[in-house]
Amino acid sequence: MTQDHADENDSPPTTAELREHVRATREELGQTVEALAAKADVKARAQDRAAEVKSQVQDKAAEVKAQVHDKTAEVKAQVQDKTAEAKAQVHHKTAEARSRVQDKAAEFKAQVRTETAHARTQVHDTTAHTREQVASSVSAVAAKLNGSTPEQARAQVRERARVVVTVARRHRTALITFGAIVTMAVLRRTWRRTR
Template identity: 45%
Template sequence: MTQPPHDESTASSPEQLREQVEQTRHELGETVEELAARTDVKARAQQKATVLKEQAGAKAAELTGQVKVKAAEAAHLVQDKLPDPVKDKATTAAEQVRAKAGQAGQVWQDKAPEPVRAKAGQGARAARDHRTLLLVAGGVGVATWLLLRRRGGK
């Protein structure tokens, strides 16, 4: 038999010996569980993947917010630099498009099959939900077209 460590006393009764054995079993069980967790590569990889996924989601949300701010700034810059006649034409065209869209919408409601109308409704809701982004993209497109047109004319 081995000698107990110097800091532990030997058991003076069978009951104390049983308690020491039970304590040792408990500590050994915890050690084995810890070692098993360290060697479970799949579980550790899944934990790491979860952490990375959460970090990527947070970064994507942060970048999306930054893009929205930059897009709004760009839209305001474009609106400020557009000449009044262009703004007036755009307003008039938008009103005409709304009127024609109302007429086309009624024809669409009368003629289109239900599954097609449902999908179109989903697309319209998505466009409405991202209206600012669509307007900014349109504004940037118009500004780019105007700049290219000016440069091409020189």
């Protein structure tokens, strides 16, 4: 600067010019020193960087929080939809199962009634037939006993008893069926009373 001024005027700088030049140089030097001091102040630079990073982290955390909130609401809605759908399916399946059970129960009930009626008829017929045989055997024994000796009467009673036992053995299924029917009837009445 002084050289430019010196070239222009070719005269030596004045005191005022020199003072101005010194003041400007001091000001530049002061700014340079401040800049160097700021670069050398690691603690202040670290604090500035930490504040900058903290701000970035807070911004990112707020962004993630908003995303999580949005996603949570979305998942909650999906869960509610799936829950309602599953509840409807369970209700539908339960109704179907109940209907099938009721149908099977009605079929079983009708089948039991049919088999019970059939067994009752067989037992009744067998019982009537056995009763007739026993009655005829008793009548025959009574008729024979009227004119026979005690040993002959015993032999005839034994013979007739053997016939009755043989008839009972032949109709064992009918007698067992009759017993089963009586047992089922008792169980059914007991079950109805406890309901």
